[in-house]
Amino acid sequence: MADLSTEEGDLYKDERFRDSVATINAEGKRNFLYPKRSKGPWMNKRSAVAYGLLAFLFAAPWIRIGGQPLLLLDVLGRRFVILGQVFWPQDSHLLVLSMLTGILFVIVFTVIFGRIFCGWICPQTIFMEHVFRKIEYWIDGDRGEQLRLARLPWNFEKIWKRTLKNGLFFGISFAIANTFLMYLIGTERWRSIVTDNPHNHLGGLATITVFTGVFFFVFAWFREQVCLIVCPYGRLQGVLLDRNSVVIAYDYVRGEKRGRFRKGENRAEADKGDCIDCGQCVDVCPTGIDIRNGTQLECINCAACIDVCNTIMAKTQQPKGLIRFASENQIAEKKAFRFTPRIIAYTGVLVVLLGVMGFLLRERSPIEATVLRAPGMLYQNRGEGLYSNLYNIKVVNKSTGPIDIDVVLISPPGRIEWVGTYNGYADVRDLVQASFFVYLEDAVLTGSNTPVELSIRAGDEELSRLKTNFNGPIR
Secondary structure, X not given: OOOOOOHHHHHHOOHHHHHOOOOEOOOOXXXXXXXOOOOOHHHHHHHHHHHHHHHHHHHHHHOEEOOEEOEEEEOOOOEEEXXXXXXXXXXXXXXXXXXXXXXXXXXXXHHHHOOHHHHHOOHHHHHHHHHHHHHHHHHHOOHHHHHHHHHOOOOHHHHHHHHHHHHHHHHHHHHHHHHHHHHHHOHHHHHHHHHOOHHHHHHHHHHHHHHHHHHHXXXXXXXXXXXXXXOOHHHHHHHHOOOOOOEEEEOHHHHOOOOOOOOOOOOOOOOOOOOOOOOHHHHOOOOOOOHHHOOOOOOOOOOHHHHHHHHHXXXXXXXXXXXXXXXXXXXXXXXXXXXOHHHHHHHHHHHXXXXXXXXXXXXXXXXXXXXXXXXXXXOEEEEOOEEEEEEEEEEEEOOOOOEEOEEEEEEOOOEEEEOOOOOOEEOOOOEEEEEEEEEEEHHHOOXXXXXXXXXXXXXXXXXXXXXXXXXXXXX
């Protein structure tokens, strides 16, 4: 709970809410929540964002960039495709850096804007609130009807509504499972699983079945407990938030003392704040909390309480914004939002990481090549002032198609001679290994170790440049 700095805040602070969790009843059993349908400007904005993200989620596996998927996370095949760019195990340093950048972005975002990601972008919330909950409202009705139906014995009405609802839930879970699998194996392999003889794809069908069961369990029964129990982000925000972080906040300075609304009453003379204690903010909350208790880990910043409170304020002819996006300092001390040194420091580090990430991606080579002098081999005197060194080369093709690899000596002047037969052909993910001699004249040698620069090419295109040393006689 927020630290109320005013005398009134201390008077009305009540810590008893910390002794219980909304999803567990007094007997320690699961307490199902039946949030009231949320309506209002913030809900409309959330819905627009949610349906846009849903459209992207189901369309992305089918989108191609340069013949490659927009996004593919083939963990078993050890291949990631992001925005049409293929990443292999050799790019693990980019994966580590991207994870660090993502974690820091979450930290910066949370420090400034609180847990808004959970209510607006998180797939769990989007599916629960904008798909499954919508179906529930359509079949079971709003909060009052759902409570009535839950108390009914298993009569005809309850059976057909539960059957229809859970049947739709299972069908949508099946669609989500198939889409999720497309992100892991690609649309081509997914199509073969669902169209070919089932006996040839028992593993794939079992995966779809398991995913479907998991999604159905989560959205039909487990629900908001994913946010409260499984997801670590809610607990992480307790470490990251401070009094300057923007969260969904109840203006206790303006709202207390709470008191029931009486038409024509002067609330100031009656020693009442603007909060009429209607409880609507609790009824619409998808995690069952009372936002008037302050910031809590269960709050997903969905803004449902803002919409319903503004509606009540309009009906009672009071100013809107009793519950709003604000920081603790904005509420308690009427201070405007400002960028703190901590926010500036986090943002600075994030900008540096993004810059490094962008540079590495821009300079990323389609091959992974190493050239080393053959171990235990000294230079060879070929006579007439000509010397040679033997080198081993390894090249991994990380591009999206086969390439013909050649090695060209850039400096110093000399020539290359391959050992044995070498054609340079490398298919996708192929490892090419070969050996070659580099011949240099005595006149270009600068000492016992002369720097050598090599160009790895595919036709006229240079794929990479490598540097090594040429061992020669001691001067």
